[in-house]
Amino acid sequence: MARKHVNDVGTKKGDLPQKTCVACGRPFTWRRKWARDWDQVRYCSDRCRDG
Numbered sequence: 001m002a003r004k005h006v007n008d009v010g011t012k013k014g015d016l017p018q019k020t021c022v023a024c025g026r027p028f029t030w031r032r033k034w035a036r037d038w039d040q041v042r043y044c045s046d047r048c049r050d051g
Contacts (some may be wrong), residue, residue: 022050 016030026046028044044048 003018021045023051 013029017038018027018029019041020027024044026038026044030038034041
């Protein structure tokens with residue numbers, strides 16, 4: 001079974017949306033597991049969220 005990407009054509013990694021982590025200030029890119037709640041994602045990792 002083929003994987004679906006951000007759009008049906010396929011997206012290059014450089015074209016994915018980015019945000020800046022509110023804890024460490026580093027940029028991070030969209031991940032498939034965040035697809036449903038990308039608008040609420042604020043931290044790049046569990047470490048930043050807990051710290």
